[in-house]
Amino acid sequence: MTEEIIIAGFGGQGVLSMGKILAYSGLMQGQEVSWLPAYGPEQRGGTANVTVILSDEKISSPVLRMYDTAIVLNQPSLDKFESKVKPGGTLIFDSNGFTRFPQRKDINIYQIDATEYAAANNAQKTMNMIILGGMLKIRPIVKIENVLKGLEKSLPERHHHLIPLNEKAIKEGGELIKKLN
Amino acid sequence: MENKEEIRLMKGNEAIAEAAIRCGCDGYFGYPITPQSEIMETLMDIEPWKTTGMVVMQAESEVAAINMVYGGAGCGKRVMTSSSSPGISLKQEGISYIAAAELPCVIVNVMRGGPGLGTIQPSQADYFQSVKGGGHGDYRLICLAPASVQEMADLMGMAFDLAFKYRNPALIIADGVIGQMMEKVVLPPQKPRFTEEEIIKLCPWATVGKPETRNRNQNVITSLCMDPVEMEKINEHLQEKYRSIEENEVRFEETNCEDADYVIVAFGSVARISHKAMEMARKHGIKVGLLRPITLFPFPKKEIERLAKRVKGFLTVEMSAGQMVEDVRLAVNGKVPVEFYGRLGGMVPSPDEVVEALTSKFVK
Numbered sequence: 108m109t110e111e112i113i114i115a116g117f118g119g120q121g122v123l124s125m126g127k128i129l130a131y132s133g134l135m136q137g138q139e140v141s142w143l144p145a146y147g148p149e150q151r152g153g154t155a156n157v158t159v160i161l162s163d164e165k166i167s168s169p170v171l172r173m174y175d176t177a178i179v180l181n182q183p184s185l186d187k188f189e190s191k192v193k194p195g196g197t198l199i200f201d202s203n204g205f206t207r208f209p210q211r212k213d214i215n216i217y218q219i220d221a222t223e224y225a226a227a228n229n230a231q232k233t234m235n236m237i238i239l240g241g242m243l244k245i246r247p248i249v250k251i252e253n254v255l256k257g258l259e260k261s262l263p264e265r266h267h268h269l270i271p272l273n274e275k276a277i278k279e280g281g282e283l284i285k286k287l288n
Numbered sequence: 289m290e291n292k293e294e295i296r297l298m299k300g301n302e303a304i305a306e307a308a309i310r311c312g313c314d315g316y317f318g319y320p321i322t323p324q325s326e327i328m329e330t331l332m333d334i335e336p337w338k339t340t341g342m343v344v345m346q347a348e349s350e351v352a353a354i355n356m357v358y359g360g361a362g363c364g365k366r367v368m369t370s371s372s373s374p375g376i377s378l379k380q381e382g383i384s385y386i387a388a389a390e391l392p393c394v395i396v397n398v399m400r401g402g403p404g405l406g407t408i409q410p411s412q413a414d415y416f417q418s419v420k421g422g423g424h425g426d427y428r429l430i431c432l433a434p435a436s437v438q439e440m441a442d443l444m445g446m447a448f449d450l451a452f453k454y455r456n457p458a459l460i461i462a463d464g465v466i467g468q469m470m471e472k473v474v475l476p477p478q479k480p481r482f483t484e485e486e487i488i489k490l491c492p493w494a495t496v497g498k499p500e501t502r503n504r505n506q507n508v509i510t511s512l513c514m515d516p517v518e519m520e521k522i523n524e525h526l527q528e529k530y531r532s533i534e535e536n537e538v539r540f541e542e543t544n545c546e547d548a549d550y551v552i553v554a555f556g557s558v559a560r561i562s563h564k565a566m567e568m569a570r571k572h573g574i575k576v577g578l579l580r581p582i583t584l585f586p587f588p589k590k591e592i593e594r595l596a597k598r599v600k601g602f603l604t605v606e607m608s609a610g611q612m613v614e615d616v617r618l619a620v621n622g623k624v625p626v627e628f629y630g631r632l633g634g635m636v637p638s639p640d641e642v643v644e645a646l647t648s649k650f651v652k
Contacts, residue, residue: 130470134297142297142470146323146408168564169469169557172638260297 116180121235131257240280364494384423401634409634410464548577
């Protein structure tokens, strides 16, 4: 199995770290992984995206043109990546600030309003984990236990007490996500 | 410090830093620049001066950094620097001096798009600068091109070994993709740094300033020689050394070349992209192979010459306007067509683009 994923949004939304946690989760279940950020000078506010590949085989190209799954967290990312989901693939979006919704009929489209939910529940810091939880609900490519192991591995020890909070966010994401088509 | 092999997930830049410490590096001197700043950041974070005794120093400029390397190398130390394209240009004078003085050191270039300050996105447009000299005079660097995070770690140790074997600077020529991406990596075990006694024994040319060396002739490290007769001899000796490197140190990886009609030649991250393109083309029934040079100098010209007797054509893919393609053409020597596909200025080709280039240029 190979899953080719793009995660895109504003800098500061946790796009790169969501990808990193996903990559670590793949590593924990013995898969080959690659994590390639579109790196830029921006820390916050600019656009950020990351290509994550999880595979049972050796990964050749870390650079892709089409993806199995796209997670888009702002309008420019939707505009850029909607056309780059493979037919039959999955598009997940957070509609916060959207003026135009996804149009395609040949892909599976899911909405997860994690920004709004996180703001209402004072959970902004785990917003990306809510989205990851939503994605894993519909594309269970990594086991939740491996995500938690991955968190343990990727977070510095002083943040390990936050892992249960992240676990909660993953669960909430699973309940929040809804299919649109 | 852990001494066992372990699987980690890290960026190429981080792997370079970790591997440098583990292969017994004595000193790193650098100046930050995107997309390779994580090399020095990682070293500063690990603080190897507390464990192996390795020095890590942020110099006041790239020029200062390469001259610190010159000094450290002259003492027989395993020293290195790293930068990205514009910074490597600044280091060229020092690199030429180090090559002339026949000192071992490792230089890492995580290339970004140029010319000029250019962009911070990935590029391979420093190929000419790396393999044809870069600075002034007739000299060559041993050029190693990693294509994965694992190879960033593996080639670090190899670069030091080759640099000391030939008393010649070795260059690790990577790009922003390999520097910034994260992959699995198994780090090498920790090797001890050489002791002063070992350096005296292994590097009889080094200026070590120790009482026990007073009974031997003075070592002088310089690149200056005012007598052209003498300077020609020095040059001839250097050329002999470069021919010996070409004879003994060629490294490359071949995939599916045995039955290939067409061979893609690509290095670094573009070789990874081309690998996927090869798989896609094979699904369409086009017999494509991949030749990935690991050493850019010495270049695998004999292997290309051998393949040119059998295949129908070569496609060289680079993130440049076409630099390595000139060396491929020299090796092929007109026997079969050599085509080129490239992206410029920080743009990265996708596997689909490479397949399209291949079919439009050859299959039609």
